[in-house]
Amino acid sequence: MTASDPAAAQLLRRLVWRRVLDEGSLEFVEVEALAGGLRIGGTLVGLEQDRPLAVAYRLESRPDGSLRSLELEQRWGAETRRLALARDAAGAWSRDGSPAPELAGCSDPDLGCSPSTNALPVRRLALPVGGSAEIRAAWIRFPGLTIEPSVQRYERLAERRWRYRSLASGFVAEIEVDALGLPTDYQGVWRRVADWSPGAAG
Template sequence: MPDTREVMWFRMADGPSLEQARLERQPDGATLSGTVLAAERGRPLRVDYAVTCDHRWRTVQVAVDQSFEGVLRSLRLGHDGAGAWTLDGRPAPSLDGCIDVDLGVSPITNALPVNRLALAVGETGSVRAAWVRFPALEVVPAEQSYERLGARLYRYRSRTSGFAAEIAVDADGLPTDYADIWRRVADRPGGGSGRG
């Protein structure tokens, strides 16, 4: 029986948005899925996504469906677990070496490196992520780092853009507060135990 929980975030910066997300754990991995409803430059944006990971929290598959300005678009990513990617079924060598996916419209994918790296307090880990930008649906590599500041607190840095933020997480690695950008506003805990 999968261990499932649901959360909801409100985005306070760069135009309001609301996201309902789901974490489903199974013995062989986890699936992160959800729906984002955002005001993007004053226009409605809807994003539905699903990210499938293996038992080590390495991204395996990503499905994104977006509705923006009356246009429906989809994106599919596949990952072999060792750093090679496909984009819509074709090899994507520009993403070679990426382990995680980073959905720019959602805080949920921060849970991937938080869980995968399993850092001790005071440690820093480097990440190369396939960064999906919205609403362009462009995928580019991004150099990132996570520093564990406390039991449930991390400092995220994008070495690509220079952006940095502190992220508070729960026992499953899901963000509760992401700087002044996202805030958790609802939670339905699942069964089973989370990370320590």
């Protein structure tokens, strides 16, 4: 992944999520304000099919919450693989620098190994309490790094509580989020276990 420019970004938060579904993963995340949007960089360490798995990624969003770019590196067993996605202001996707027409109509990425990308539709949709919307996400699956469109529904239940539903699988979960739209509790799957922001004690 290309080096970030620390002068262009403002650190907002560092946090850790624990995967409570199977106690198989931890993820360290750094969140920065960047040109009116967010830069989210994460490092996940866990197990997949009894092999060590490490995923490092960085995504950047626009002020409206839409994706600008996503880069990741996955190390799984003996393999190291990389993936780069971008979505231009007109909504056209590219993968590793080449057009990706198979993702036409997708509005958001969905990292299958992390809860971080839930923040993008939460921020972009900005629904009123009681409102709901369907999106078409580019679902990135691990460790194969396959990408497939996924129709999903987001419903805002309260100021910081949302219901997520995958229309294909029927999976449903409630997600508690913070002021940035990042999950603090992803029902039965992820839970935030550490949180630090500039100015905090310690």
